[in-house]
Amino acid sequence: MSNRSIVVFVSVLLFAPALFFAAYLKLAPALSLAVGFAGGLYLIGATRLQADQGFLAAPAKLRELAICTALALVILVVGGETNLFYATYDWRIRDAVLADMVQNAFPVRYSVDGVDYTLRAPLGMYVIPSLIGRGFGLLAAHIALLTQNSLILGGIFYFLKNLGDGWKRLAVMVLFGGLTVIGVGVVVTFVPRYSLHRVFIEGLDAWHPYFQYSSSVVQFFWVPNHALPAWWLAALVLLQTKGEVxxxxxxxxxxxxxxxxxxxxLPAVVWLLYLAATDWRAHLLSSRTWWGVVVAACFLPVAVYMTIASSTIAHGIMAEQPNFVALYLFFIAVQLPCLLFLYLNRKLLSKQDRSIFAVNALILLCLPFFGFGPVNDLVMRGSITSLTLIAFVFASTLFKSELSRTARICGWILVVLGSGSALDEVVRNFSQPRYDFSDCSIMEAVSALGGGNAIPTNYLVDSAQIPDWLASEGSAPRSARLRRCWSDYDHHKDGLPAPAAPETR
Structure with a gap:
């Protein structure tokens, strides 16, 4: 078993949901996704850039892979998967999505005030666990979700550990975050609606009114469905800079x-554009590049499905918000001091690391000018791949022997202060009482969270807007009941405002 086999295995886990999704589509889009699945795995498995002498051709270190997978399992369990520990607010909606997909034929439909809606969201993380849940029950679906995510994250950790300075770099990356303790101190002092209890429950990274750049642990605890593909794409970018893919x-x-x-x-797309612009002859004249374009185009039915009525999701230009300039500059100063650290020590970076730093620093500096999603998901989700790559370069620089003593001290100060967010997440999930996962539908969960019959537009779309050529009719519309979904939760009693949208991260 080679390291290339691990790349193929993780790719199977990431691609398979689209293949199973194809079973619920009309013939033409279903065949397109099937070709995309097979073609994608062939292109990945057929990579031979190092004449079978590079890292991917080397035998896999199975003991290290097992340790990485065990580490991933611990992080995800403590983060709330399977509800053995306290699970963050987002899991109350995420559990509802999984329950709906277990209990209903896909596409899942809902009846709200006489209107037929369909579940339209990025469902990659839920598809395989929901299929297992249909055969063995909702508990089996949650166990399958944890198993799937642990295998993917374990593979990611394995590559990040072996592409750099070993376990110490991986540790810095897992603890990586901004100086959110400073941001929290400011808002708790000067903004009355922010209390220490609210910060403790919602997490330190939610301190800013407009944006959030999530620390690594926050990503794993709150949004593994976004973090796992983002970290995997970051690992592939690193492999590409080393000539492995x-x-x-x-x-x-x-x-x-x-x-x-x-x-x-999005950051991986920008990286591809950067490669095409800086070395177009090598990339655009390669036959594999164009085969990749053809195979990628086969996934267009998924893109169509997820962008149906996307204009109904909140969006806009953040620069139009009150006091944007001051809030933006303060946000960058608090969240991205690592960029200044890397810029001041740029002479220590390799050519590849300089490119990674420049491209992803630009992405992170520009993202806050735009907004998309109920709580500006664009900034939170679109930043994850870039943050992972910056964390990798930061950790690499921190352990260079040429780094000055003063710079090393400053770097470790950033690590210690940046780990405050991770510490808060772990302490909260250990100290708060756990609760059982629910079989409520997404509309029942929204209602139980205080949203009434408000339609979560990032999850549901009017069924009439789904193209006839794309999907089958799906399940019969499901009506929501007014019921309490979790014995521990009452948003009025908790003293927290009802969320403006199903997800707060």
């Missing part, structure tokens, strides 16, 4: 990961 592999992986998170793939 090519643009075709990244391109088809972007297409395959789209069903998991259409926003998390």
């Amino acid at each position: 090519d643009t075709a592999v990244i391109g088809v992986s972007v297409a395959g990961a789209m069903f998991w998170s259409p926003l998390a793939i």
Whole structure:
């Protein structure tokens, strides 16, 4: 078993949901996705850029892979998967999506005030667990979800550990975050509606009114459906800079990961554009590149499905918000001091790391100017791949022997202060009482969270807007009942405002 086999295995887990999704589509889009699945895996498995002498051709270190997978399992369990520990608010909606997909034929439909709606969202993380749940029950679906996610994250950790300075770099990446303790201190002091209890429950990273760049642990605890494809694409970018994979592999992986998170793939798309612009002859004249384009295009039915009525989702230009300039500059200063650290030590970076730093620093500086999603999901999700790559370069620089003593001290100060967000997440999930997962539908969960019959437009779309050529009719519309979904939760009693949207991260 080679390291290339691990790349193929993780790719199967990421691509398979689109293949199973194809079973619920009309013939033409279903065949397109099947070709995309097979073609993508062939292109990834057929990569031979190092004449079978590179890292991917080497035998896999199975003991290290097992340790990485065990580490991933612990992180995800503590983060709330299977509800053995306290699970963050987002899991109350996420559990509802999984329950709906277990209990109903796909596409899942709902009846709200006489209107027929269909579940339209990035469902990649839920598809395989929901299929297992249909045969063995909802508990089996949750166990399958944890198993799937642990295998993917374990593979990611394995590559990040072996592409750098070993376990110490991986540790820095897992603890990586901004100086959110400073941001929290400011808002708790000067903004009356922010209390320490609210910050503790919602997490330190939610301190800013407009934006959020989530620390690594927050990503794993709150949004593994976005974090897993984003971290995987970051690992592939790193493999590409070392000559182990090519643009075709990244391109088809972007297409395959789209069903998991259409926003998390954006930095990888920018990286592909950068490669095409800076070395067009090598990339655009390669036959594999164009085969990659053809295979990636086969995933277009997924793109169509997820962008149906996307204009109904909140969006806009954030620069039009009050006090944008001051709030933006303060946000960047608090969340991205690592960019200044890397810029001041740029002479220590390799050519490849300089490119990674420049491209992703630009992405992170520009993202806050735009808004998309109920709580600006674009900034939160679209930043994950870039944050992962910056964390990798930061950790690499921190352990360079040429780094000055002063710079090393400053770097470790950033690590210690940046880990405050991770510490808050772990302490909260250990100290707060756990609750059982629910079989409520998504509309029942929205109502139980205080949203009434408000339609979560990032999850549901009017069924009439789904093209006739795309999907089958699906299940009969499901009506929501007014019931309490969790014995522990009452949004009025908790003293927290009802969320403006199903997800708060």
